[in-house]
Amino acid sequence: DAGVIQSPRHEVTEMGQEVTLRCKPISGHDYLFWYRQTMMRGLELLIYFNNNVPIDDSGMPEDRFSAKMPNASFSTLKIQPSEPRDSAVYFCASSLSTAPNEKLFFGSGTQLSVL
Amino acid sequence: QKEVEQNSGPLSVPEGAIASLNCTYSDRGSQSFFWYRQYSGKSPELIMSIYSNGDQEDGRFTAQLNKASQYVSLLIRDSQPSDSATYLCAVNRWGKLQFGAGTQVVVTP
Numbered sequence: 608d609a610g611v612i613q614s615p616r617h618e619v620t621e622m623g624q625e626v627t628l629r630c631k632p633i634s635g636h637d638y639l640f641w642y643r644q645t646m647m648r649g650l651e652l653l654i655y656f657n658n659n660v661p662i663d664d665s666g667m668p669e670d671r672f673s674a675k676m677p678n679a680s681f682s683t684l685k686i687q688p689s690e691p692r693d694s695a696v697y698f699c700a701s702s703l704s705t706a707p708n709e710k711l712f713f714g715s716g717t718q719l720s721v722l
Numbered sequence: 723q724k725e726v727e728q729n730s731g732p733l734s735v736p737e738g739a740i741a742s743l744n745c746t747y748s749d750r751g752s753q754s755f756f757w758y759r760q761y762s763g764k765s766p767e768l769i770m771s772i773y774s775n776g777d778q779e780d781g782r783f784t785a786q787l788n789k790a791s792q793y794v795s796l797l798i799r800d801s802q803p804s805d806s807a808t809y810l811c812a813v814n815r816w817g818k819l820q821f822g823a824g825t826q827v828v829v830t831p
Contacts (some may be wrong), residue, residue, distance in 0.1 A: 624790065642821075649823035649824060650821040652820070676755070684814055698766075708773060711819055714765060715764075
């Protein structure tokens with residue numbers, strides 16, 4: 608299996624622009640997670656899906672952020688409009704379940720820079 | 723109080739020595755505990771998991787859990803330069819992994 612695939616690897620945009628990050632989870636994994644990592648706040652859970660349905664979006668920072676999972680093999684995280692404070696590495700991860708011993712597999716991340 | 727707390731480091735360890743990393747968590751309902759290693763510019767990778775009180779060993783790594791004290795630790799024996807990375811403590815709280823800020827480990831030759 609190719610693992611969790613994220614695109615793009617790097618994104619540089621200007622403040623106010625729309626940004627869309629993409630993720631393909633591992634085939635057969637029912638859970639998909641979006642994390643954001645910054646030096647100041649570490650690795651934060653933004654939202655997670657189970658069988659394409661958003662379960663918990665309490666970590667989404669504000670209404671400028673939205674996430675969708677139209678099918679089992681694709682998810683997007685959108686920021687509109689983007690702001691410099693959104694600059695971070697965004698990771699997508701997937702797992703078979705949320706059982707206590709379940710392993711989480713991370714994608715390579717998207718480095719977002721908002722100028 | 724943060725839900726998962728770690729010393730940020732850097733923790734400087736001579737090659738061949740033991741690196742000791744600590745983590746505390748706030749929610750007594752937490753069910754499972756993990757250590758992830760993250761090299762600079764890379765994604766986190768799981769190196770250890772532990773679910774019950776006591777020690778869990780895997781090669782040069784030993785994870786220790788004390789639920790009464792809400793404390794998890796990671797020991798790296800015979801530290802190698804390739805162990806230089808940031809180590810993230812993660813706690814499974816009701817199906818969600820919450821991460822600490824990470825401890826940077828630097829192994830010096």
